[in-house]
Amino acid sequence: MKFLCLFLFSALALAVQPAGAFADERMALVMGNAAYQRAPRLSNSANDANLLAETFKKAGFTVVDARNDLSAQDMRRALRDFGAKARNADIAVIYYAGHGIEIDGNNYLVPIDAQLENDTDVYDETIGLDRVLVAIEPAKRLRLVILDACRDNPFSKNMKRTMASRAVVRGLAKVEPSSPNTLVAFAAKAGFTALDGDGKNSPFATALAHHLATPGLDLRKAFGYVRDEVLQATTNRQEPFIYGSLGGDDVMLAPAAAPAPAPVATADTSASRDYEFAERVGTVEAWESYIAAHPTGFYADLAKAQRNKLAAAVEPKKPPAQAATAPPLAPEVAKPVAAPKLAAVPATVTPFALTGSPTSETKSIAAVPASTCTTRTARRGNDAVGGPFIPVSIKPNVEGASVRTIAVAPNGREIATAGDDGVIRLWDASSFRQTRVLRGHSGPIYALDYWTDSTLLASAGWDGKVKVWDLRSDGQSLTFDAGAKQFTVAFAPESSLKYLASAGEDGVVRIWNIQSRELAKSKLDHQSADPARAAVRSLSYAPSGSGEFVSAGFDGKIRFHRTSGAIDAKDAYGRKALRVAYSPDGSRVVSAGSDAELGSARIFDVKSGASRPLIGHKDYVVSASWSADSRRIATGGGGHDKSVNLWDADSGRMLASFAGHQEDVEAVAFFPGGTRLISASEDKTIRVWDIAERRLLLTAIGFGDDGYVSFTPEGCYAGSNGVESRLSVFNGSRYELMSLDARKAMQEPAGFTSLLAR
Numbered sequence: 001m002k003f004l005c006l007f008l009f010s011a012l013a014l015a016v017q018p019a020g021a022f023a024d025e026r027m028a029l030v031m032g033n034a035a036y037q038r039a040p041r042l043s044n045s046a047n048d049a050n051l052l053a054e055t056f057k058k059a060g061f062t063v064v065d066a067r068n069d070l071s072a073q074d075m076r077r078a079l080r081d082f083g084a085k086a087r088n089a090d091i092a093v094i095y096y097a098g099h100g101i102e103i104d105g106n107n108y109l110v111p112i113d114a115q116l117e118n119d120t121d122v123y124d125e126t127i128g129l130d131r132v133l134v135a136i137e138p139a140k141r142l143r144l145v146i147l148d149a150c151r152d153n154p155f156s157k158n159m160k161r162t163m164a165s166r167a168v169v170r171g172l173a174k175v176e177p178s179s180p181n182t183l184v185a186f187a188a189k190a191g192f193t194a195l196d197g198d199g200k201n202s203p204f205a206t207a208l209a210h211h212l213a214t215p216g217l218d219l220r221k222a223f224g225y226v227r228d229e230v231l232q233a234t235t236n237r238q239e240p241f242i243y244g245s246l247g248g249d250d251v252m253l254a255p256a257a258a259p260a261p262a263p264v265a266t267a268d269t270s271a272s273r274d275y276e277f278a279e280r281v282g283t284v285e286a287w288e289s290y291i292a293a294h295p296t297g298f299y300a301d302l303a304k305a306q307r308n309k310l311a312a313a314v315e316p317k318k319p320p321a322q323a324a325t326a327p328p329l330a331p332e333v334a335k336p337v338a339a340p341k342l343a344a345v346p347a348t349v350t351p352f353a354l355t356g357s358p359t360s361e362t363k364s365i366a367a368v369p370a371s372t373c374t375t376r377t378a379r380r381g382n383d384a385v386g387g388p389f390i391p392v393s394i395k396p397n398v399e400g401a402s403v404r405t406i407a408v409a410p411n412g413r414e415i416a417t418a419g420d421d422g423v424i425r426l427w428d429a430s431s432f433r434q435t436r437v438l439r440g441h442s443g444p445i446y447a448l449d450y451w452t453d454s455t456l457l458a459s460a461g462w463d464g465k466v467k468v469w470d471l472r473s474d475g476q477s478l479t480f481d482a483g484a485k486q487f488t489v490a491f492a493p494e495s496s497l498k499y500l501a502s503a504g505e506d507g508v509v510r511i512w513n514i515q516s517r518e519l520a521k522s523k524l525d526h527q528s529a530d531p532a533r534a535a536v537r538s539l540s541y542a543p544s545g546s547g548e549f550v551s552a553g554f555d556g557k558i559r560f561h562r563t564s565g566a567i568d569a570k571d572a573y574g575r576k577a578l579r580v581a582y583s584p585d586g587s588r589v590v591s592a593g594s595d596a597e598l599g600s601a602r603i604f605d606v607k608s609g610a611s612r613p614l615i616g617h618k619d620y621v622v623s624a625s626w627s628a629d630s631r632r633i634a635t636g637g638g639g640h641d642k643s644v645n646l647w648d649a650d651s652g653r654m655l656a657s658f659a660g661h662q663e664d665v666e667a668v669a670f671f672p673g674g675t676r677l678i679s680a681s682e683d684k685t686i687r688v689w690d691i692a693e694r695r696l697l698l699t700a701i702g703f704g705d706d707g708y709v710s711f712t713p714e715g716c717y718a719g720s721n722g723v724e725s726r727l728s729v730f731n732g733s734r735y736e737l738m739s740l741d742a743r744k745a746m747q748e749p750a751g752f753t754s755l756l757a758r
Contacts, residue, residue, distance in 0.1 A: 024090035024141065026253065027063040028056040029082040033098030035069045036112050039154040044196045045097035048148055048205035052095045059213040059254035063089075072111040075127050083135035091253065092139035093146065094132055097205065100149030101126065102173045109149060116155040129184075133177065142219070142251050143182040147172065148204050150188040175243045181251075183244040185223060187230075195238050203233040204240060216256030220246065248662050248683055271299045278303065284310045285754060399726065400701045403680035404666045407448035407457065412672030416457055417686055417702070418445035419666075424459060424469070425702045429672050431751025432688065432700055433718060434708040438469055440477055447489040451497060458500055460486035466502045468514060480512050480519070488538045494545045501541070501549060507534035509551060526553030540581045540589070542606075550589050552577035558591050558604065568609055572602055579623050582606075583630040588649070590633050594620035601635045603649065616654040617641045623679075625669045634677050636665025644668055644679045644689060658689045660696055676756070688756070698752055712755070716748040 032049025034042045046068045053066035063085055067078055079094075086092040099110040103119060108126035110116075116125060129145070136143040150172050174190035177183070187194035187204040197203045207229040211222040220242075227240045271294045278290040287307035294300050401421035408415050414435070415427045422445055424438040443462035450457055457469045466480040466489055485505035492499035492511075503509040503525060513520040525536050535554040542548040551559045556573040558580055573593035580591045589604040601614040601621050619639030626633055632655070633647040644658040644665055663682035671678050676697065677689045686700040700710040709719035709726065717727065727738050729746075 024255075025088055026056075026059070026061040026091040026093075027082070027085055027089040027139075028053075028061050028065070028093040028095065029078060029135070030056070030064065030066040030095045031070055031075065031078065031098070031109075032068045032096075033070060033110070033112050036099065036110075036114075036154075038115050039099065042098065042196070044200070044202045044205070045148070047200050048097040048202055049095065051201050051205050051209050052097075052146075055209045055213045056093065056095075056253075061093075061253075069112050071113040072125055072127065075109065075111050076131075079127070079131060079135040083138065086136055087138040089139045090141040091144070091251075092136040092142070093144045093253070094136055095146045095148070096132070097148040097202075099154065100147060100172055101153050101155070105173045106130075107147075107172045107175065109147075110155075114155075116159055119159055129175065133179070133182070133184075136182075137179055141181065142246070143177075143179060144185070144219075145183070146185045146208065148187045148194065148202060150186055150192065150194040177244040181246055183219070183242055183246065186241045186243070188238050189241040192238070195234055197233070203230045203238065207233070207240075213254045215252075215254045217252055217254070218250040219252060222253070250662075271297060275299045275303065279306070282310075283757075285757065399703050400684040401704070402663070402666070402682040402684055403686055404444060404446045405448045406667040406669045406678055406680050406686070407450050408669050408672060408678070409450050409454040410452055411454040414454065415671075415678065416448050416450070417667075417680055418448055418459060419680070419684075420444040421704060422461060422463075423702070423704075423706075424448065424457070425708070426471075427686075427700065428751070430756055431718070431753045432698060432710045432756060433751045434700075434702060434706075434720070437702075437706050438477075440467055440469075440479070441465060443485075446487045447502075449490050451491050452493065456491075456497070458489045458491060460489035460502050460504070462486070464504075466500065466510075466512065468500065478514065478517065480510075482508075482510055484508070485535075487536065490539055490541050490549070492541055492545075492547065493543055494547075499547075501539060503536035503539055503551065505535045507536055507553070509536060509539065525551055525559065526555050526557060537577060538579045538581075542582050543584055543586045550580050550582065552580035552591055552593070556593065558589070560589075560606070560609070570604065570609060570611065572604075572611070575620075578621070581624055581626060583626045583649070584628055585630040587630070590624045590626060590635075590649075592621035592624040592635060601633065601647070603633070603652070612652060614645075614647050614652055614654070616645055616647075616657070617643070622664050622666055623668045625667075627670045627674055629674070632670075632674075634668045634670060634679075636661075636668040636679055636681075638664035642681070644677060644687075646677065646691060656691060656694055658694070658696070660687060661685065671756070697755055710752065712748075712752070715746045716752070717746055718748045718751045 030049050030053040032046040034046040036042070049066065049068055053064055056064045065078070065082060067074070070078060082094070096109055101108050101110055101122060103122050107129040108122050109129070109132065110126050114125040116122060132145055136145065172186055172190060175184050194202065194204060207226040210229065211217065211225045214222060223240070223242050230238055230240050274290055274293060278286040284307055287303050287310065290303045291300060291307065401419045403417050403419040405418050406415065413429055415429050416424055417427065418424045422441040422443055424445065426435045426437070427433065428435050441459065441461040441463050445459050445461045447460040448457060455470070455472050457471055459467045459469065462485045464482050464484055464486060466482055466486055468478040470476045482502060482504060486502050487504045489500065489502045492501065498513060498515055499520065500512045500514055501509060502512065507524055507526045508522050509525040510519060511521040526534055533555045536551050537553060539549055539551040546563050548563055549561050551561065554576045556571060556575055556577055558570045558572045558577055560568040562568065572591055574595040575593070577591055577593040580589060582589055587606055589606060591602045591604065600617060601624050602611045603614065604611045614633070614635065617635065617637045618641035619637060621635050622638040623636035624633060631649055633649050635645050635647065637643050637645070642661040642663060642665055645654055646656040647654055658677070661679065661681040661683055665679050665681050667680040669678050671688060675691055677691060678686065679689070680686050684701055688697045689695070690697050696713055698710050698712045700708065702708045703726065707720040707723055709717060709723045711717035724738050724743060729736055729738050729742050
């Protein structure tokens with residue numbers, strides 16, 4: 001009881017902390033030079049500086065140092081003082097409005113007392129951009145310089161040249177910041193000048209004020225909005241430009257507004273609300289969780305009745321019918337294979353060779369007591385049924401690789417993923433623990449496919465290799481050499497294991513005979529005068545076992561390969577077709593791709609070839625997959641749209657959309673059982689989504705040293721030894737190292753079996 005009271009008191013104390021209690025230290029230096037002594041006065045620079053100073057104050061910056069009409073000595077002093085303050089800053093920003101000058105590819109800010117009679121005076125009378133960057137270098141998370149100084153140089157007409165070769169150029173020169181997480185924003189692209197506009201403020205400063213202080217808006221997106229607004233205001237005469245780069249995490253100058261506190265519910269209201277959610281889930285586990293949270297009362301009696309009813313209806317599961325088992329792929333001596341006539345590169349086969357024992361998952365962390373982080377089976381907002389809600393999230397220090405492909409084993413027990421590091425990771429589908437890794441490719445892996453009995457796994461990579469892995473052995477693989485980057489691979493769904501198809505960059509579809517270890521057939525599939533448009537990005541076999549398949553290429557076409565040898569080509573996309581897949585019932589095909597403006601997913605009728613789009617993504621579509629009953633489709637977006645969307649295949653209606661990935665969604669599939677979706681992204685994460693509850697269940701990342709971590713939004717995690725060094729805990733405003741207490745509260749040694757059970 002004492003612990004519970006202490007926990008509740010601590011949680012209440014955290015809840016009533018002021019919004020800025022855990023805020024980043026954000027500091028800004030704003031300088032505006034207008035009253036030039038040897039050049040015409042600037043009409044807007046002081047106004048622009050004042051506007052940006054107010055913008056940073058509204059954004060909640062802890063320090064905003066605003067100074068106008070600075071001499072050279074004043075500017076140096078201001079930069080020196082701000083540099084000292086920036087040692088404690090997470091985010092440091094310097095905004096300058098005034099004259100700037102470029103000489104020999106270097107940029108300089110011009111104080112109001114500059115005379116600049118000779119070109120060499122620039123080195124003595126102005127402030128180099130390098131000096132400005134030094135002032136913000138100590139900042140820990142973001143270093144940002146904004147230069148509204150891309151004006152015509154007023155000194156150039158009277159400035160004497162000491163060397164004819166010394167170039168004094170209009171506008172500012174392109175910069176390449178050497179420090180990480182550093183951006184330099186210009187009012188206009190390098191070599192171009194900016195406009196002051198007709199109003200009190202310049203178009204650039206006006207747009208900055210509109211977007212930089214938007215709560216929760218990522219800085220890159222904010223500058224994108226600034227660019228669009230300035231282009232519109234200047235009729236495309238001025239385009240702001242950003243130099244430098246940031247990592248994958250969102251960076252915002254104004255943190256997202258804290259959600260309004262939820263009203264306190266009475267005991268009866270809470271019980272009623274939780275009952276609704278348990279009823280919506282409708283499983284024995286959900287009712288057990290409800291009863292544990294509300295052991296007595298009217299609703300508890302109803303919950304017990306519901307639980308008993310469900311438990312009585314559950315019959316012992318019959319063992320699944322034994323699927324046809326693929327014969328073991330024993331090592332054999334490879335037969336010589338001649339290069340096909342139509343293939344531009346040779347195709348060879350390497351016999352089975354042991355590539356080394358697969359790396360097994362390291363033992364689960366067991367140095368701490370039993371976990372208190374219980375799995376949630378139903379929740380609303382910050383309330384959870386089944387255990388205390390842990391108000392933290394986990395942010396891994398991402399050291400993995402972009403994930404390009406997912407394959408779900410037909411028996412539902414295993415999930416395979418692979419990507420840019422050339423490693424295949426096998427995950428237990430019930431707990432999402434990494435069971436082992438397979439190594440053998442020397443480049444990115446773009447495709448995986450399971451054989452029908454789940455004992456074999458095929459992979460295709462950029463090293464030109466197509467491999468068949470025997471999952472019953474210690475990593476033996478049969479290797480075919482296609483000689484060109486391979487994007488797709490698929491087993492032919494016949495009664496016995498025989499053929500495997502692959503295709504890739506050279507536009508050649510190759511059919512490999514697994515039994516004879518030979519190339520059975522190859523043909524140039526997607527012909528194009530442009531080699532970059534010839535690649536075959538995806539192919540899928542018809543489930544009937546007829547040998548028919550469909551392919552999608554960078555030429556934007558979908559091609560149906562009939563048993564008669566005829567090929568029906570459909571112009572599906574204006575740019576690239578990226579994914580294609582037969583429905584399990586064989587009646588339809590779904591595709592994904594990119595048009596000139598927006599991409600879309602499309603459904604094709606196999607017999608008639610008629611198609612209709614699935615409208616909902618805001619940019620190109622990268623991936624698509626069918627549910628086992630052919631009634632639903634999942635798609636993954638790219639570009640400006642990184643969502644995972646769920647569709648009704650008959651009506652084309654979008655049923656749900658899941659947001660969270662930070663980069664293109666390269667692969668999407670239905671989780672075993674069909675109640676979840678799994679997606680993989682260039683952002684290096686694998687995510688599992690609950691369809692009914694419309695929420696993220698867990699995120700997983702595999703690391704280069706074969707370690708891994710799986711974690712939930714609520715804060716539970718499971719992983720390999722030492723994974724804590726890669727994790728940090730969100731305390732409400734920033735990420736911090738994980739403490740021992742946090743480990744005890746959040747560790748989930750058993751994995752997420754109960755979370756993924758449905």
